[in-house]
Amino acid sequence: MYVLEKAPAKINLSLDVLYKRPDDYHEVSMVMTTIDLADRIELRHLNSDQIIIDSESRFVPNDERNLAYRAAKLVKDTYGLSNGVKIFIEKQIPVAAGLAGGSSDAAATLRGLNRLWSLGLSIEELAALGAKIGSDVSFCVYNTTALAQGRGERITELPPPPSCWVVLAKPSIGVSTQTIYQNLQLDHAEHPNTKAMIEAIKENKYNRMCHNVGNILESVTISKYPLVKQIKEQMEQSGADAVLMSGSGPTVFSLVQKETRANRIYNSLRGFCDQVYMVRMLGYHSPLD
Known part of the structure; x- marks a missing residue:
């Protein structure tokens, strides 16, 4: 049993910071969209209670530093699941680039596990999980064009931008x-x-x-x-x-x-x-x- 997910990079068409919040995060207002530069995520069900990260890229960590790992662990912990998963990441998005590559991998993992394990979660529920992992993950769960507010977790979908x-x-x-x-x-x-x-x-x-x-x-x-x-x-x-x-x-x-x-x-x-x-x-x- 396995599923495949595409994890596209994002770009900010507009990025504004409004103020610093009492929780030390910044209140942002960002218009983001996706581009056709993407990682590919393969998730395979494991009967054993473990999370395995695999990739041919030397820049991809295989432990809790990896946001896809954190996404899988969050799903398992939240829903008390004992089954495991092997996550293969085919890396195309450059790392530490401002393109949300790691966040998109985590979002693809959430979407993929929802299918692999038949969890029946809505896009809103997956985005709420994503907000616990990183500021861009909620947007990446939607995988579209959107206005992101708050820390980035409040998503308002928009139409696709003009093609270019x-x-x-x-x-x-x-x-x-x-x-x-x-x-x-x-x-x-x-x-x-x-x-x-x-x-x-x-x-x-x-x-x-x-x-x-x-x-x-x-x-x-x-x-x-x-x-x-x-x-x-x-x-x-x-x-x-x-x-x-x-x-x-x-x-x-x-x-x-x-x-x-x-x-x-x-x-x-x-x-x-x-x-x-x-x-x-x-x-x-x-x-x-």
Whole structure:
């Protein structure tokens, strides 16, 4: 018995931080969507009471550091299950990139175990479980386009954004999300127009969507990692319709309607970054190919 799940990467079309909460988390308002860059998760039922993580990638931990492991353990503990699972992760999303690769793996594990073990949980129940694992997991459970609020766990689904190409470049640097948030000065930050982004998506207005991309964390990351700014400038000079950093970075993405221009941006970055991708925007539930 086994099931397969696709775990797509996410990008932030808009990321705003409103204030720091009493619980030390930040209140956020983010418009996120999925792209056709995805890990593939295979879950196999085990009769023995254990969780096994397997992957060909050396960047994937096989213990509780892995969010997919935590997701499986949470399901077992919550519902008192003694059966086990072997989780194979075919890694395509770069790690520590601001693309929610680990969160998407955890979300795919929740969806997959719901099917594998016939739990009958609703998408809302799975998203509530996801919120206990990480801030982006609830969004990734929905696997669509959405406004995420609170810590990221309050999800309002949106229509898919206007279709386009997405070119991503992930530099070989590590960025600490905690450090970026600690250095964010909300009194002096430029807040993106989340409402305008939502309206652009609902009205399927590509140019308006491009005009309203924004990430309040971008200037903080750029101040510490100038390479992020260099990648942005390279994309802009190559003709991108919009350029933005995803999450706390360091991945930068560009939105492009024309495939020839997307190819030009992709090729211009190949000597600049080792990890460069050219994919389509998704924004809707994506079944396995």
